[in-house]
Amino acid sequence: MNVKNIKSFVEFYESLGVSTFLTHSQRSQSFQKNLSVQKKGNFSLKKNNNDEKSNNLKILKKKIEHSECNLKDIASNLVFSDGNCNSKIMVIGEAPGAEEDKIGKPFVGEAGKLLDKMFSYIFLNREKNFYLTNIVFWRPPGNRVPNNQEIEMCLPFVKEHIKIINPKLLILLGNIATRSLLQINEGITKIRGKKFFYLDKQNNMKIEVIPIFHPAYLLRNPIEKKHVWEDLKKIYMIIKKNKIC
Numbered sequence: 001m002n003v004k005n006i007k008s009f010v011e012f013y014e015s016l017g018v019s020t021f022l023t024h025s026q027r028s029q030s031f032q033k034n035l036s037v038q039k040k041g042n043f044s045l046k047k048n049n050n051d052e053k054s055n056n057l058k059i060l061k062k063k064i065e066h067s068e069c070n071l072k073d074i075a076s077n078l079v080f081s082d083g084n085c086n087s088k089i090m091v092i093g094e095a096p097g098a099e100e101d102k103i104g105k106p107f108v109g110e111a112g113k114l115l116d117k118m119f120s121y122i123f124l125n126r127e128k129n130f131y132l133t134n135i136v137f138w139r140p141p142g143n144r145v146p147n148n149q150e151i152e153m154c155l156p157f158v159k160e161h162i163k164i165i166n167p168k169l170l171i172l173l174g175n176i177a178t179r180s181l182l183q184i185n186e187g188i189t190k191i192r193g194k195k196f197f198y199l200d201k202q203n204n205m206k207i208e209v210i211p212i213f214h215p216a217y218l219l220r221n222p223i224e225k226k227h228v229w230e231d232l233k234k235i236y237m238i239i240k241k242n243k244i245c
């Protein structure tokens with residue numbers, strides 16, 4: 001811009017009543033300041049949300065501890081959850097086994113090792129980007145399948161758990177998790193790798209679901225492992241497409 005143009009530019013703004021001008025550095029300083037206030041705002045909002053979530057999880061755990069379930073008196077520990085509660089992927093299994101019962105954490109035995117290995121192929125790691133729990137919070141004796149009464153007793157807590165975590169993707173492991181949370185009766189062999197939705201009308205929630213084989217089933221039926229890679233690829237594509245991680 002030449003001097004003549006600057007002069008007419010200033011005259012034009014003076015004619016509009018503008019008497020102060022920001023220099024480039026003043027403007028960028030105030031812009032930077034606004035940006036950092038905004039960033040600080042977002043950070044503290046996120047922190048407040050995370051604090052609220054941790055608090056709600058503590059309250060839920062207490063409620064479960066005080067609930068009535070016949071398994072509670074036989075089990076050594078309540079097995080609540082593991083992983084990153086702020087991640088957008090929630091994995092739900094069936095019920096704790098012997099190792100989980102001893103330690104009080106889900107998926108720490110052989111099935112858990114396989115689960116971690118499978119998920120590592122698609123860059124999922126329970127410490128960083130997924131959260132996991134079960135349909136039933138105590139070990140059924142002798143690792144039997146939980147019965148309907150035990151599932152019905154735990155289900156309202158599982159639904160509250162999902163509401164608190166508010167994931168963008170639910171991965172359900174095996175028949176018990178899929179039958180309890182999706183209104184379908186077909187077995188996992190038919191529905192694995194297909195897309196479903198978990199609906200919670202009361203809380204206006206609709207979450208994408210991918211059912212896959214339970215890792216304990218894969219340990220017992222290693223021939224089925226050949227399907228797992230296809231299902232993991234589907235999960236990976238959903239994560240990428242929806243920018244979930």
Ligand code: URA
Nearest residue numbers: 093094095096106107
């Ligand atoms: N199987 C499950 O379904 N959950 C566990 O926590 C461990 C094994």
